[in-house]
Amino acid sequence: MLRIGVVGYGTGGQHFHAPFIQAAEGCELAGVVARAAKTVQKVNKDLPDQPIYASLTDMIASGKVDAVTITTPPQTRRKLVLEAIEAGLHVIADKPFAPDANGARDLRDAAVQKGVTLGVYQNRRYDSDMQTLRKVIQDGRLGEIWRVHSRMDFDDPATLEAGPEGGLLRDLGSHLVDQMVYLLGPVTTVDAQLDHVDLASGRTDASFSITLRHESGAHSHISASKLNHFNQREFRAYGDLGSYVSHSTDVQAQAIFAGQRPVDDPAHWGFEPETHWGTLRTAAGAQKIPSEQGRYHDYYAAFAQAVRDGTPPPVPAESGVQTLRILDAARQSARENRSISL
Numbered sequence: 001m002l003r004i005g006v007v008g009y010g011t012g013g014q015h016f017h018a019p020f021i022q023a024a025e026g027c028e029l030a031g032v033v034a035r036a037a038k039t040v041q042k043v044n045k046d047l048p049d050q051p052i053y054a055s056l057t058d059m060i061a062s063g064k065v066d067a068v069t070i071t072t073p074p075q076t077r078r079k080l081v082l083e084a085i086e087a088g089l090h091v092i093a094d095k096p097f098a099p100d101a102n103g104a105r106d107l108r109d110a111a112v113q114k115g116v117t118l119g120v121y122q123n124r125r126y127d128s129d130m131q132t133l134r135k136v137i138q139d140g141r142l143g144e145i146w147r148v149h150s151r152m153d154f155d156d157p158a159t160l161e162a163g164p165e166g167g168l169l170r171d172l173g174s175h176l177v178d179q180m181v182y183l184l185g186p187v188t189t190v191d192a193q194l195d196h197v198d199l200a201s202g203r204t205d206a207s208f209s210i211t212l213r214h215e216s217g218a219h220s221h222i223s224a225s226k227l228n229h230f231n232q233r234e235f236r237a238y239g240d241l242g243s244y245v246s247h248s249t250d251v252q253a254q255a256i257f258a259g260q261r262p263v264d265d266p267a268h269w270g271f272e273p274e275t276h277w278g279t280l281r282t283a284a285g286a287q288k289i290p291s292e293q294g295r296y297h298d299y300y301a302a303f304a305q306a307v308r309d310g311t312p313p314p315v316p317a318e319s320g321v322q323t324l325r326i327l328d329a330a331r332q333s334a335r336e337n338r339s340i341s342l
Contacts, residue, residue, distance in 0.1 A: 002090075002304040003030035005065040007056050007080055008072035009039050011159075012094055015256045016123060016296065017069050018047060023262040023269075024300035026308070030065045033058075056080050060087045067307065069121065070094060075165060078103060081118075085110050090117040090307050092300075095174040096327075097320035099165065104324045108317035119303055119313035120320035124175045125182050128272045128294030129248035133235050134183060135292055141280060142239030145218045148183065149236040150176055152224040160226045163201035169194060169208050169327055172224040177326050178319070180212055180220040186322070189213045191339040192330035197227065210330050235278070244289070246278030252294045262297055270294030 004021050006013045009032050021029045031051040032043050043052055053059040056068065060083075067090035070080045074096055084091045091111065097120045098104040111118035124130060137145060152172055161171055181187060195207040207225035214220065237244045252262075252270050262269040272291035280287045302314040329340040 001028040002026060002307055003028050003064060003066045004092075004300070005031045005033065005053075005059050005068045007033040007059070007068050007070045007084075009034045009043050010071070010073075012071040013069075014042065014046065015253070017071055017094075017121070019256060019261045019263070020123075020297040021069070021300050023266060023297040024304065025297075026304035027300045031059055031062070056083055060084070060089065066090060067092065067117075067303075071121075074099070074161070074170070078107070081107055082110055085114050085116055085118065088114065088116060090303075092119050092121050092303060092313075093320070094121045095178075095320075096170040096324070097174070097317070098324060099170075101321055101324040101328050104317065104321040108321055111317060117303070117307050117313055118317040119306075120178075120315045120317065120323075121299065122175065122178045122182075122315040122319070122323075123296045123299055124179055125315070126294060126296050126298050127179075127248070128251055128270050128291050129233065129235055129246050129278070130179055130183070131292035131294060132272075132278060132289060133237060133244060133246065136244050136278075136280060136289060137183065137237065137239075141241065141282070142237055142244060143241030144239055145184065145216070146238045146240065147218060148180065148220045148238075149234070150179065150220065150222045151232065151234040152176060152222075153228065153230045153232050154224075154226050155229050155231045156226045160204065160206060162199040162204050164203055166201070167205035168224055168226060169205050169330060172226075173208060173210070173222075173327055173330070174323060176222040176224060177210070177212070178315070178323050180214075180222060181319070181322065181326075184212075184214045184216055184218045184220055186215045187212045187326055187342055188215055189339050189341050190326055190329040190333050192333040194331070194334040195225075208330070208334075212326065242280060242282035244278055244280045246289075247276060248272050249276050252296055262295070270296075 209223040306313040
């Protein structure tokens with residue numbers, strides 16, 4: 001069993017890490033780093049049998065963890081990732097993996113030098129709607145893929161990370177770019193538009209629209225917002241045999257927020273309801289496509305297997321570097337009003 005500690009217990013640690021470590025094959029939740037009194041109380045309520053440490057340094061000194069997930073605010077993450085690597089621990093870093101591609105390369109190189117496994121927590125590869133679309137494409141049901149559109153609009157202004165070091169591009173952009181690279185392969189050019197608002201913490205990118213051209217010849221179009229009073233998750237995929245469209249409910253996140261846990265009913269976890277199954281349209285007509293299972297815990301199971309086998313983790317540090325290269329190019333594209341070649 002890979003003993004994993006969670007460093008940070010905000011909404012990420014509480015909702016998107018601890019429950020999925022507990023459900024993952026080959027993994028054991030081995031403690032939480034929490035300092036604020038309210039956070040400690042929250043950990044004690046959710047995880048009454050878990051040890052709580054005041055710092056990553058204390059967790060390392062305990063000798064009771066083999067790996068850590070770093071899910072603290074982005075501005076604190078680099079130092080903690082490097083501390084864990086230096087201690088010889090395997091590390092999962094939440095997104096955004098680093099502020100930019102150069103910072104990501106520093107983390108990658110530190111892990112290689114120390115001989116530990118470093119991965120990026122891109123859990124949305126394991127969304128139900130993404131897994132369903134991927135299977136439709138892999139099964140050849142759309143033929144040659146022309147383009148994919150991905151839209152993630154949340155009516156959620158409270159979670160917009162304000163200021164020039166935050167913004168939606170680093171937040172949801174990290175997910176949507178990674179999904180398209182996962183689905184369609186490496187990117188050759190980036191063309192982006194960013195929309196900004198002036199907040200107390202500074203100018204903040206609050207929505208974006210990006211076109212990616214892939215080495216495969218396909219192109220993808222991704223967009224997101226949090227301030228436009230609108231909730232919708234949409235995939236549209238076009239190929240020479242037809243199209244596929246889905247509007248999902250973000251089923252795993254909604255289940256977690258409702259107090260459910262994947263470990264309690266793993267066989268039925270993470271399926272989109274039939275009312276939200278996607279539709280495949282071909283010359284044969286329209287067909288509803290049953291939901292594939294969404295399983296964020298598969299990320300952790302695969303990470304543990306990689307540590308045991310000495311093989312690359314499900315989303316290696318190099319993938320984080322490439323995602324950030326694309327995000328850096330998106331900022332440059334928006335600033336200079338032109339396409340950027342990678």
